Amino acid sequence: MGGTGAGGARRGRRYDPERRTRILDAALDVIAEHGTAGTTHRTIAARADVPLGSVTYHFASLADLLAQAFARYVELQSATFEKLFEDVATPEQFVEVVVDLVCGGPARHRSAVLGFELHLAALRDPGLRVLTQAWTWQSRAVLARFTGPDTAARLDALLEGMIMHALLAAEPESREATRAAIVQTLGPAHLEGDRHARARGI
Amino acid sequence: MGGTGAGGARRGRRYDPERRTRILDAALDVIAEHGTAGTTHRTIAARADVPLGSVTYHFASLADLLAQAFARYVELQSATFEKLFEDVATPEQFVEVVVDLVCGGPARHRSAVLGFELHLAALRDPGLRVLTQAWTWQSRAVLARFTGPDTAARLDALLEGMIMHALLAAEPESREATRAAIVQTLGPAHLEGDRHARARGI
Amino acid sequence: MGGTGAGGARRGRRYDPERRTRILDAALDVIAEHGTAGTTHRTIAARADVPLGSVTYHFASLADLLAQAFARYVELQSATFEKLFEDVATPEQFVEVVVDLVCGGPARHRSAVLGFELHLAALRDPGLRVLTQAWTWQSRAVLARFTGPDTAARLDALLEGMIMHALLAAEPESREATRAAIVQTLGPAHLEGDRHARARGI
Amino acid sequence: MGGTGAGGARRGRRYDPERRTRILDAALDVIAEHGTAGTTHRTIAARADVPLGSVTYHFASLADLLAQAFARYVELQSATFEKLFEDVATPEQFVEVVVDLVCGGPARHRSAVLGFELHLAALRDPGLRVLTQAWTWQSRAVLARFTGPDTAARLDALLEGMIMHALLAAEPESREATRAAIVQTLGPAHLEGDRHARARGI
DNA sequence: TATGAATGAGCATTCATTCAT
DNA sequence: GATGAATGAATGCTCATTCAT
Missing domain, CATH: 1.10.357.10 (Tetracycline Repressor, domain 2)
Incomplete structure (x- = not known):
């Protein structure tokens, strides 16, 4: 549905100092699995269990x-x-x-x-x-x-x-x-x- | 833009027996230039100077x-x-x-x-x-x-x-x-x- | 590929006086199965085991x-x-x-x-x-x-x-x-x- | 044409909490008018006066x-x-x-x-x-x-x-x-x- | 700071129809 | 007469990115 993406206990994850790193590691996982071409903001967000906006917030572009x-x-x-x-x-x-x-x-x-x-x-x-x-x-x-x-x-x-x-x-x-x-x-x-x-x- | 795509005198180009091969060569050009990920029906069609429909007609899928x-x-x-x-x-x-x-x-x-x-x-x-x-x-x-x-x-x-x-x-x-x-x-x-x-x- | 559609022994089917009727019956089969909306020239042709052109030849429009x-x-x-x-x-x-x-x-x-x-x-x-x-x-x-x-x-x-x-x-x-x-x-x-x-x- | 779609002052329409419902009602209008088969993302979007992307954003599939x-x-x-x-x-x-x-x-x-x-x-x-x-x-x-x-x-x-x-x-x-x-x-x-x-x- | 709604561009694919042979 | 190559218009859908909150 509309961008909700990953489920799970994401509430209260504010102030996550390692979020950037976690996104990067998730990105590497996704690249390894789906190739650079198949790597999107959404896939990365789902993999990192992070809201979509968080990915675009921490990185200027894909x-x-x-x-x-x-x-x-x-x-x-x-x-x-x-x-x-x-x-x-x-x-x-x-x-x-x-x-x-x-x-x-x-x-x-x-x-x-x-x-x-x-x-x-x-x-x-x-x-x-x-x-x-x-x-x-x-x-x-x-x-x-x-x-x-x-x-x-x-x-x-x-x-x-x-x-x-x-x-x-x-x-x-x-x-x-x-x-x-x-x-x-x-x-x-x-x-x-x-x-x-x-x-x-x- | 808008579907017309590549320019040139394409009217009357029908019955082009080497079209398939030409599309394949165009595809290789595009892959070399933009990478497999950047290779789309549209890019290939433009490179081969054929209409978009022609590419999808000759090949079941990308x-x-x-x-x-x-x-x-x-x-x-x-x-x-x-x-x-x-x-x-x-x-x-x-x-x-x-x-x-x-x-x-x-x-x-x-x-x-x-x-x-x-x-x-x-x-x-x-x-x-x-x-x-x-x-x-x-x-x-x-x-x-x-x-x-x-x-x-x-x-x-x-x-x-x-x-x-x-x-x-x-x-x-x-x-x-x-x-x-x-x-x-x-x-x-x-x-x-x-x-x-x-x-x-x- | 490209529109070949139905296989089978279609060679020599020229002069098929019942082709029109066969196409109509195939169309009814397809409508019953896929709905009017899912009924296309191609589906009908495949069902009737007839070339695509034959369907458009015998009927002015879908x-x-x-x-x-x-x-x-x-x-x-x-x-x-x-x-x-x-x-x-x-x-x-x-x-x-x-x-x-x-x-x-x-x-x-x-x-x-x-x-x-x-x-x-x-x-x-x-x-x-x-x-x-x-x-x-x-x-x-x-x-x-x-x-x-x-x-x-x-x-x-x-x-x-x-x-x-x-x-x-x-x-x-x-x-x-x-x-x-x-x-x-x-x-x-x-x-x-x-x-x-x-x-x-x- | 070309993506802009419906006219009107749509700039600034963001954050429209009833958009989902409005899209659903528009869909019903379109179904009544053009039949289920004639109901497309684009027709619905035009009827609801929302951009095409909005329709696909709110609903996983047609x-x-x-x-x-x-x-x-x-x-x-x-x-x-x-x-x-x-x-x-x-x-x-x-x-x-x-x-x-x-x-x-x-x-x-x-x-x-x-x-x-x-x-x-x-x-x-x-x-x-x-x-x-x-x-x-x-x-x-x-x-x-x-x-x-x-x-x-x-x-x-x-x-x-x-x-x-x-x-x-x-x-x-x-x-x-x-x-x-x-x-x-x-x-x-x-x-x-x-x-x-x-x-x-x- | 962080998020998710919003959007426009683009993509693969389907298909009615035309037309040269 | 018959056929299948050809084509342009649409369609469902994805997605990077923007932005109000």
């Missing part, structure tokens, strides 16, 4: 909201990425974490889809490229600590392609094949440890 | 039209891809053609964008995955003639990622860096010719 | 087609009505036939619905009133042979209302209640036979 | 709007019907009021047409039958106060048929003929007063 949602995604994702490699001590561990990144099933589905949605959106809206570029740099920087800058760039691209293929493939690639591709890209020197030693030295 | 447009894209793109490698005789030529693929500026922009739009669309609509899978297999098959199947799969993923990065990068990667990444993925044996010789033997 | 279909309905229905009472010899038989008319389950559903659709259509389109009036006169004439003209008119109206209620009622009225209402409307003299004897004398 | 309009009709009509018989004290008055119901010219035209439109609509949409059934029960209850339940049901059906015939007839039936039919259906006892006396006793 484009603005999406941009901020993607910014939040990059921020959260970067932190997650960073943390993934925090405890990596050996080249073998590094490879395993990277393999997990590609093979990591439905757990990583949401973030992978969001990543591609962001890339596509940035293709159309140059204003979003600061986000994709920041994200790329940050990813490469993390990887570079273990591989050096050139290999990091290559690995980053390879991962991008492999993750997309993994999302679309009828049946998942085997971990072994994935590992082989990664190891090959890292180059023969990687597992000999010297490069890794240098990385730890940084 | 989703159907998009699916057929993407199918046409895969078909055309596969043929183009095939032809690109037709005259490749040496490993060096192979590498150059692949580097062109990544660096190939605005000329390749349209088809690259369309490829990613298709990937994203397939992520949302499983019915489109027959297209992405067919396309992936075909690409790998072409590459595999020069690299063997495993390396082909890796190279394919790497190219996917590099092309996306190239599309989004503020300034294009140098051809040298691109070539280095590719050569590294092909493996040291590639340029020594034996692998290529084997490929030619197939 | 309104014209509907008018002719309703005319056919009145014609067929009048004949059926006539025949229903053909073998009625006693007042008791007369009452039973009339009760059947009201209680006659799904068998009579189609014709009853069509009757009301025609009434409603005639309310909007005065051109159709020649049909409803002819139908009313004919029905009354048949009934009057057993009841006299005044009672026939009353009975006709009563039947109209009872049939509509029967169509809409959650559970059907009992035959007994229906019979009682009819008998009461016929008047006490009816079953005494003298009136009926007079009717047979006509 | 079917929903029509259902609510018909519900309002039944409600209003039931009240009117009730009031018609409020001051009836004698059997003679009762008969006159009922005769008025059938013969009541253009004044009753709108409500009669709406009644039949509702019946037809309920034939197609079972969801509307709660309305027709409620309406039937209520009508019978009012009549039964003067006639007893069985006669009330018969009279209700007779009235339904007579009103439809009156709407479609080229020239109106005479009051006398109408009265005769009603009196005959009420049965000989009615005007003798005993039945009515019983009714008053309730």
Whole structure:
């Protein structure tokens, strides 16, 4: 009916300091589920369990909201990425974490889809490229600590392609094949440890 | 406005046997320009210079039209891809053609964008995955003639990622860096010719 | 796609002298099923297993087609009505036939619905009133042979209302209640036979 | 044309608390005039002198709007019907009021047409039958106060048929003929007063 | 500050009808 | 004669955004 939208105990939610954040997270959920195109004020409001007016009140426009949602995604994702490699001590561990990144099933589905949605959106809206570029740099920087800058760039691209293929493939690639591709890209020197030693030295 | 839509001498254009194809090509243009989300019956009709009713007459739904447009894209793109490698005789030529693929500026922009739009669309609509899978297999098959199947799969993923990065990068990667990444993925044996010789033997 | 509509062995159906009639009958089917409003050239064509162009070719307009279909309905229905009472010899038989008319389950559903659709259509389109009036006169004439003209008119109206209620009622009225209402409307003299004897004398 | 739709000083009409009701009444006007089939969001909006978006804002779908309009009709009509018989004290008055119901010219035209439109609509949409059934029960209850339940049901059906015939007839039936039919259906006892006396006793 | 009523632009889709073949 | 491609006008509906409260 007329815009009532989400039901539930919304009464008394005034003074909700985290409302903005909650809307952004809801927006990311909706984007992951319905695509950027299927993301509307109304869907977001319903997902966040917030009145429609609240969404338009806190964000100047839908484009603005999406941009901020993607910014939040990059921020959260970067932190997650960073943390993934925090405890990596050996080249073998590094490879395993990277393999997990590609093979990591439905757990990583949401973030992978969001990543591609962001890339596509940035293709159309140059204003979003600061986000994709920041994200790329940050990813490469993390990887570079273990591989050096050139290999990091290559690995980053390879991962991008492999993750997309993994999302679309009828049946998942085997971990072994994935590992082989990664190891090959890292180059023969990687597992000999010297490069890794240098990385730890940084 | 008001239904007349596209201008031009459209009177008497009846019985246009290639209209369907023209609409599909127009749809691909529009997708490349405005994204799948921005692709509407009206935009397509204007681009194809046909009345709105003509677009809905020839295709049962917009989703159907998009699916057929993407199918046409895969078909055309596969043929183009095939032809690109037709005259490749040496490993060096192979590498150059692949580097062109990544660096190939605005000329390749349209088809690259369309490829990613298709990937994203397939992520949302499983019915489109027959297209992405067919396309992936075909690409790998072409590459595999020069690299063997495993390396082909890796190279394919790497190219996917590099092309996306190239599309989004503020300034294009140098051809040298691109070539280095590719050569590294092909493996040291590639340029020594034996692998290529084997490929030619197939 | 695009208007092909009905499938099947339509090839070679040229020179189909009954096509007009078949289209009209299909139209009546569609009206009964989807209502006058839901009746389109395309639905009719599909139902009649005839190309779309054939429907517009044989009838100047949809309104014209509907008018002719309703005319056919009145014609067929009048004949059926006539025949229903053909073998009625006693007042008791007369009452039973009339009760059947009201209680006659799904068998009579189609014709009853069509009757009301025609009434409603005639309310909007005065051109159709020649049909409803002819139908009313004919029905009354048949009934009057057993009841006299005044009672026939009353009975006709009563039947109209009872049939509509029967169509809409959650559970059907009992035959007994229906019979009682009819008998009461016929008047006490009816079953005494003298009136009926007079009717047979006509 | 082009979205502006109805003319008039509509600027500043915001916050119109009775808008919903006004739209429903406009819908009933339109149904009476153009039939359920000819009732569109746009016609209703024009009739209610509200923008198109307002109609779709307040009602989830056109079917929903029509259902609510018909519900309002039944409600209003039931009240009117009730009031018609409020001051009836004698059997003679009762008969006159009922005769008025059938013969009541253009004044009753709108409500009669709406009644039949509702019946037809309920034939197609079972969801509307709660309305027709409620309406039937209520009508019978009012009549039964003067006639007893069985006669009330018969009279209700007779009235339904007579009103439809009156709407479609080229020239109106005479009051006398109408009265005769009603009196005959009420049965000989009615005007003798005993039945009515019983009714008053309730 | 927060909200939901309000609105105009736009969209996918249907369809009666026209017309070249 | 018959057909199906073609078309423009409508239709139901969605939605970003504005704004009175």
